[in-house]
Amino acid sequence: MSDARAERVPTAREEGRRIARVLIDSPLPQLDRLFDYELPRELGDVTPGVRIKAPLRTAGRVVDGFVVEIDVEADATRSLSTVESVVSPAVVMPERLYRLARRAADRAAGSASDILRLAIPKRQVRVEKAWTPIGEPAVVDPDALARADEIIGQYQGLREAMAEAGRAAVEAIPVQEGSRPGWAALLAAVAAAQLGKGRSSVLVVPDYRDQELLLAALEALAPAEAVVRHDARQPNPDRYRAFLRTLDDAPCIVVGNRSAVYSPVRAGLVALWDDADALLAEPLAPYVHARDAALIRQEQEGSALLLVSHTRSTDIERLVQNGWLRDITAARRVIPNVRLSTPQELERTMGQRVPSSAFATARAAAAEGPVLVQVARPGFSPTLVCAQCRHPARCRQCGGPLGARRRGAVPVCGWCGRSAHSWRCVECSSDQVRLASSGTERTADELGRAFPGVRVIVSDGAHPVQHVDDRPALVVATRGAEPVAAGGYRAVILLDGARMLQAPDLRIGESCLRWWSNAAALAAPGAPVHLVGVDGPVARALATWSGAAYARSELDARMPLHMPPTARFAQIEGIPASVRGALDALSAIGIPADAVLGPVPTDDDGRVRALVRFPYAAGQSVADTLRASVVADAAQSRRGRGRQRIPLAVHLDILEPDI
Structure with missing residues (x-):
């Protein structure tokens, strides 16, 4: 999609009919494509990125969607459904956000609408009507900029990396500034420096604790009106208000958890703290890790990218070794x-x-x-064990581990929560437990x-x-x-x-x-x-304090075994016939049989799971093939062939640049 084509708004005097290419907001994989709809003249000028309602002929109902393109079609003989209404004139899906969602979904064999659902909150009518765009950009205090530059100067080569919009892995100084951790002071400093140059920043942290620490650090360096909190714990009106702020042209600093990486600002900087934290891994399909979304975003937008941590994950060390990320440490290292x-x-x-x-x-x-x-x-x-034979104490109902909430309390299952009032060991029949x-x-x-x-x-x-x-x-x-x-x-x-x-x-x-x-x-x-x-x-x-060296040794040990992150992995789960069909499709594009681990049965519903390892260079072809298998499986299920009700699920665990 070219920019000229996306921004073109035809007038009523042009010949032909206006059409809108719409992305349907649906979890069904077979609907993850653009649909052409006719735009009636009474809707007036419709801008790409707005919410609309349109009929879905196959389902016989009206669905929500986003306008991706506006075009004029000279041939009016094609039968098209008509856009029913424009929900709001607000452009909530700018073209840069759609491109990011589309690219991330394609690399993860997923749907763009699933990612947009994470990025765009539900509409709040009163908030939208009351919203007033920010006029003048916030002014950063010169003294704050001087303090920010002093903090940035503690890291060798960081100024140059920021000036060149480079990509860097930064080892945070493990000391505190007052009551704030050094990493929070660093992220606040680089964001304030970007704001001083009229650029926005996106700062992504794992959880609310880190978010509070970073917001406290920003209070001393950036004006409050320029800081936007992106938090799933916010009430819907506050979250939508913050989202509308990120659509403004006035630069800002977005601070949030994993979904904040999709914030639609024109970012001059994207930074992540502690990329190996499990909370940055998205648990919803298509399971795109915040780190991987940041890498994709940097490739598309050319913004600066900082991955800050105290130690080094093997994923990041691999990119450092490949020369894709610059290794930055403190000019004066302080080791605990x-x-x-x-x-x-x-x-x-x-x-x-x-x-x-x-x-x-x-x-x-x-x-x-x-x-x-x-x-x-x-x-x-x-956890508890048998006091006599030391066998783990397990729940008789679900097999979960038994634990004690206090000394002398009745054991309680950690899985189902049932109390084990008359527990006996399955090995020796003892009724006594020991704190393990x-x-x-x-x-x-x-x-x-x-x-x-x-x-x-x-x-x-x-x-x-x-x-x-x-x-x-x-x-x-x-x-x-x-x-x-x-x-x-x-x-x-x-x-x-x-x-x-x-x-x-x-x-x-x-x-x-x-x-x-x-x-x-x-x-x-x-x-x-x-x-x-x-x-x-x-x-x-x-x-x-040599986390990078340890990560290198881990990479060397995993390389002969083709274990992540030295190779990419895909997890395929579903009924046996569906999984076998997906594996056959991968074999047809050259994935060898010895690259497949499984399939093995899962715990429930008759499903099986297979793991596939493949080189980074084959990443896009594998993702396309698996996506085609998911779509075909969903279409077959919808047509009612067989009694299948369990959809084929695909999870590409590792998403990094194919370098």
């Missing part, structure tokens, strides 16, 4: 004071959860200020008895805490839920590391390194950070 367990302490870890050295450090630091204790799981005791793990509440209970007179604060999903003051306290938190301490923690104790590393996950090593690095970065400069009960490459990478 990480202490590993001694060989003697490693031998005693099974019987002593907190070794004497870490305990002594925590006692001394708690007399001066807050101490952070990171644990693996929330609750009191998330310690969550946040049990750890807080134990530390409270060991540190009498010291405040104990629990921070997890059920007890969220954003900030703690600089008074003495023990803060027990799960990974990712650590509060920010004023002036930094006087000590950080990382527990349950060995348990975290035992998770059956290909990326568990880099995930643990990220969790521990983010916690260590909250320590005050020079404060001790104890990693308890862990040795090996991950522990050494944390102690030397």
Whole structure:
């Protein structure tokens, strides 16, 4: 679609009839294409990007859609349905947003309407009618720009990368500015610098905690009227009001979670914090990760791209090694004071959860200020075992793990929530259970008895805490839920590391390194950070603060096995006949049989799942083939052939530039 064609608005004097090419808002994959509709003259001038209502002949109903193109057709003999009405004259889908959604969907074998549903909130009539476009752009205070430039200057080569609209992976300084983390100060600084040049920025963070920290950092550097919050927790009117602000020409700074990456501003900068966080992976079809959408957006728009983190994901390290991303570190690196367990302490870890050295450090630091204790799981005791034979205690109803909410409480299933009043072990018939793990509440209970007179604060999903003051306290938190301490923690104790590393996950090593690095970065400069009960490459990478080197070693280990991110993976799920048809289609385009893992049965509904690994160069052909299989499967189901009711589902896990 050319720009001239998209912007052309025919007049009534032109010969022929006006037609609108419309994208239907529908989850059906066979409707993911442009439909031609006749535009009656009584609708007046219709602009691409507006919402309309049009009849869908096959369904016999009126559906919502977006106008993508306006054209004039000289041949009026073709039978076309007519656009029924224009919902609103507001252009809510600018051409740049449609191109981004279309490209991201095509690379993920998905539908553009599914992505637009994430990007464009539901219409709020009163908000839209009351909305007044912003006139003059906000003015950034010169002193704030000077402070922003000073922060940017702490990173070697970052000024040059920003001036050239380059792409960079940035290792954030693991120290705090006052009560704000260094990464938040950096993102606020680069966004303020872009605003000073009259450009918008899109800042994407994993969750609301990070969003609050970033908004607090922006308060000191950018005018409040230029900061737009994009948050799924907002009421619909506020969210729609923020969306309308991003459609204005006046530059702004968009701060939000994963769907904010589709914000329709003319971005001079797109930046992501902590790209490996699972919250940045979209759980809805077509499952496009926010990092991958940012890479696609940068390719299309030519904006600057920053991927900021304390450590390095293998996905980003691969792009650094290929030369697609520039590696940027601090001009003066500040490495946390990480202490590993001694060989003697490693031998005693099974019987002593907190070794004497870490305990002594925590006692001394708690007399001066807050101490952070990171644990693996929330609750009191998330898992129980038989007191006699140590067999895991399981629910008799669903097979889920039993846990205890407090000492002496009736065991409760972690899956179905049922209480196990008369539980007996399936191995030895014992009716006694033993606490097998310690969550946040049990750890807080134990530390409270060991540190009498010291405040104990629990921070997890059920007890969220954003900030703690600089008074003495023990803060027990799960990974990712650590509060920010004023002036930094006087000590950080990382527990349950060995348990975290035992998770059956290909990326568990880099995930643990990220969790521990983010916690260590909250320590005050020079404060001790104890990693308890862990040795090996991950522990050494944390102690030397060499996340990039660890990511390179992981890439080298995965390369011979063709495991991600050295190769792309597609997951295909459905009934056996549908999955087999998709695999046959992939074989026809040259995907070898040894690249397919499975199919294997899933847990329910008679479905099977297959994994397909393929090189990046074949990415688009694989996506096109799988999309065609999904459309054909959906059309066959609609025609009623057989008794199939389970649609074929495709998930392309890794989306990166095919370089």
